[in-house]
Amino acid sequence: MAKIKMLAVAVAATMALPAWADRNLTADLVIVGAGAGGTTAAARAVEGGLKTIMLEKNAFAGGAGNFMEGSFAAESFLQKEKGINLTKTEAFNRMAAYHHWRVNAPLMKAFVDKTAYMVKWVNDHGVHWKEVKTAWRDNDILTWHIYPGAGSLPKRMVEIFKSKGGELLLSTPAEKLIVEQGRVVGVEARDKAGEKVTVRAKNVILATGGYNFNVDMVKEMTGIDMIPVGAPGRTGDGINMALAVGAVGDNMGPMMINGAFMPAEGEAICNGANKELRAMFRMGLLYVDSTGNRFFNEELTIDWPTASNAIARTGEWTYIVFDQATIDEFSTKGKGYPNPCGNFIQRHQAATMLPQLLAENEKKGNVFVGNTIEEVAKKAGMDPAILRASCDAMTKYAKQGKDEQFGKDPYYLRAIDKGPFYVVRGKLNTLTSLNGVKVNANLQVLDKNEHVIPGLYALGHDAGGMYGDSYDLKVGEGTASSFAVTGGLMAVEHILSAK
Secondary structure, three states: OHHHHHHHHHHHHHHHOOOOOOEEEEEEEEEEOOOHHHHHHHHHHHHOOOOEEEEOOOOOOOHHHHHOOEEEOOOOHHHHHHOOOOOHHHHHHHHHHHOOOOOOHHHHHHHHHHHHHHHHHHHHOOOOOOEEEOOOOOOOOOOEEEOOOOOHHHHHHHHHHHHOOOEEEOOOOEEEEEEEOOEEEEEEEEOOOOOEEEEEEEEEEEOOOOOOOOHHHHHHHHOOOOEEOOOOOOOOHHHHHHHHOOEOEOOOOOEEEEEEEOOOOOOOOOOOOOHHHHHHHHOOOEEEOOOOOEOOOHHHHHOHHHHHHHHHHHOOOEEEEEEHHHHHHHOOOOOOOOOOEOOOEOOOOOOOOHHHHHHHHHHOOOEEEEOOHHHHHHHHOOOHHHHHHHHHHHHHHHHHOOOOOOOOOHHHOOOOOOOOEEEEEEEEEEEEEOOOEOEOOOOEEEEOOOOEEEEEEEOHHHEOOOOOOOOOOOOOOOHHHHHHHHHHHHHHHHHHHOO
């Protein structure tokens, strides 16, 4: 009888406990975020003998690394094989000048100096580069190292990490940093079941990818209404956790604005079902505002960070205008698109689906079609006289081979005089926020007095100091992904050097 009573008491006590219990873990290193930078750091850490735990808020690893096309480097083995003579110092000075030196110069130089090592390290670890190239017609300095496939780098890094005993906790967003006696000593997180997960570690690396999907934060920082694209979950978690323990922002606000595109749910850049139509926004065609006025030199659309600055001034929507002759040209083999759009549309690739996509998106309200310019203007809500003047001017420039307004390269001049006429509306897209918290050249997070916050590092877009007001596409194709991947190696190797 006594045994039955004791069993009953035990069962009752068990039932009184919560459905879960806190998990307490220990490690040498905890990495918050399993994107390109986080997974590279994780692979390097376990390779160096560090017991490492990686937390990821999404149910999958890779983050924005699943969309990476290529990464920047200077003096890589691929560049040397092609005879590219850009030195590390030249590359650094080009970038610093582009940003008007409103950068953390020691950090930028340390990063550039490490990129050739990164390219070899990545290649040696099973991610074999496809090629080094450029998206520019007239550029013989190739810096864009192309991955063998989207997502190939984080996938391989996770494989290495797990094979060497690393622990990856998915669907486990970090919530706060643990600080004791002025040092960061771990992270508090919560898994999908609601269980609190506490990881105590000697060092913490923040690699959560910035705040692109934190709509309120983006609007507060920029004042611009934009569409976030790419990997979800990048809502400023790492930055805000760092700020909460004394970090400071470093020129936060600039965004990697990817130019304007016709909205298409679930699509980014030119890699979805509507890619042939979305790519039209990158072809140097006539851009107009909501009244029908031309407002910038459209050859800059391939230099999308610069073009985005002009487009941002025109309001929520921007519009491209073209005629049937342009559709016919872009659909003809041997002619095709005048510009690439990422690696998804190649220069001179012939369109095959433009008429179908235009018809489908006319029904969705993103495309307007008219037999006359005045008709299409009315459908798009523009002033017919203003749009007519813009189209007539562009036709004149195309026929004489000279843009008298902005000096657009004749390569991009096309008449708009053969109906039917088309207007396609687009909105600015953002790929990521650019700057985060202040760090030193080792990616250690700093406080307001420029002192290191012991035990805390930040990578990629959680770190600040790499950008002035725009992404430096013109002088360093692929710097964003490269900064994340290279930064992962830099931070871990600094940790290892202090062992």
